[in-house]
Amino acid sequence: MDPIVVGVELRNLSRRFGDFHAVDGVDLSIREGELLVLLGPSGCGKTTLLRMIAGLERPTSGEIFIGGERVDADVPPRARGIAMVFQSYALYPHRTVAQNIAFPLEASGMPRSQIADKVRWAAEMFGIARYLERYPRQLSGGERQRVALCRALVRDPKVFLLDEPLANLDAKLRNTARDELKRFQRRIQRTTVYVTHDQVEAMGLGDRIAVMDHGKVRQIGTPQEVYEDPVDTFVATFVGQPPMNLVEVRDPALPPGTLLGFRPEHFLPQGHFASGEPTQVFCFAVRRVEYLGSDRYVYGSVAEQGFGEATVIAKLPAIVATPIPEGEALEFAVPRKALRYFDAATGARREGGRGP
């Protein structure tokens, strides 16, 4: 097997503000050409981490390697071979789109004629050639975002750092922009670190996802791994909409303080499963049904039979036509292979443990 080529590597990277740990001992290895998404709630340190890779923020401790070379605090941002797109896009307000895109090229001392060609080529690639003579204030949010990406691209960097580049767009535009971004990244095959707090975006874009909370990386893996095998209750509830159901189990066969987790889409009326399939059956006291067109969300609890009080949500796709009367108790079930166990005290995943 080939040794994995490393695009960016972080070793025990920390950043403190006073005694607040914004980034706390992060180890991360990002492969060459990979799109890694940093996902986490607001304030968990994503931007700080990205800024340290860019060289805009000085790490309190730890090491950063880009393309196999150690970059210390005294390697300035311009020498790191990176391009960054800020959440605000940071376009130069008094320069036209063309001048904005040309700016990094001017810095590198490229001859004028060549700059013009390259700007045109890049602008065409992002479909903004029509706006070259406009100023940023004359562009919509989506157009600005493309200008910012375009400016990052022309530098031909080793690594792209993108800080919530789609956050300012409306939902519809965000979908198309996400698709464009993904195709673009596939085409250029460049190592990319993408920051977002939107888990749908993370799942859709990432080759791998690193889930962060309170300055620590909780889990890193493919979207599927993170979704199906969360390492702890934080990841389980942060990823997925609606989040994973967690109910306490009181079962002598299991260690005390065990949480049982299952995804709302696995929680279906019992009649829906083939008779041979091993399932865990619950008595589901339905409180409320939400009709959302493609799905129905059913809220209730499974508080009998030694389960905790927590609200449980079932997500029924439209093809499950079973009538769900509010206020009644129904038989619902979860396939055994979809059950996950967690430690209630630490939140950590517990392997094995046969079903209750």
Add this chain to the structure above:
Amino acid sequence: MKRAGLYAAAAGFMLFAGFPFYWMLLTAFKQNRDLYVGAFDTRHVPWIFNDPPTLEHVRLLFGQTEFPRWVLNTLVVVVAVVVITVVVAVPAGYSLARLTGRWGERLGMGIFFTYLIPPTLLFIPFSRVVALLGLQNSLGALILVYPTITIPFCTWLVMGFVRSVPWDIEEQAMIDGYSRLAVIMKVAPRLIVPGILTVVVFSFTLVMQEFVYALTFLSSVDKMTVSLGVPIALVRGDVYHWGALMAAALVISIPLAIIYNLFIDRFIQGFTMGAVKG
């Protein structure tokens, strides 16, 4: 309907702002007979020319005072003070906002407090310094003293302004291949133009209207600035030469009004940038 109201309001303000100019114009060209009527003649209309206009006051101003000289002196002081203030306060304010972190704030406050010291407290030390440097009765004294007022305030002003300009853009330039120094020299100035203009306008205004220091440090008539020379030459005892005073004010204020109008948008932006940054 709404438009009409808007125009009416605008017209009102225009009258309000324009009236002093009109009054100056009237007074500057009225004959003395028309000016000093007293309260007895109730049929006299004060806001029109009742007698034909005259150039007598303008002749007095330009022929019998050093007015052109004062304008020149003022210009010299203005240019010197503006240049000194911009050269010192803009880099100082920028670096306090961007480079010194937490201490920048405290230093900035400290600098601002020096602006609050009343000038009257500073006369005695200033006259010592001025004497020591041999600048008594010369424009140099004003060029030395005025920046002590403009620099602290303008440093503080620029600091606040720079804070309101997002740092993103400068950081972006550092990623785009520029060194910190190159960013400061090439990128930052363009971003803080409104702040710089505000500094220019503030120092300019201060020098144009300052009276007390000028009175203290200048004694010869040919060294005076407009704000000092005009009242000294045209107010004799309790006799006000209203016509000539107004002529002087008019000659000075019209070019100023034009210049201010050219800059007013930027000036306002400089003061409100933090609030409306979009």
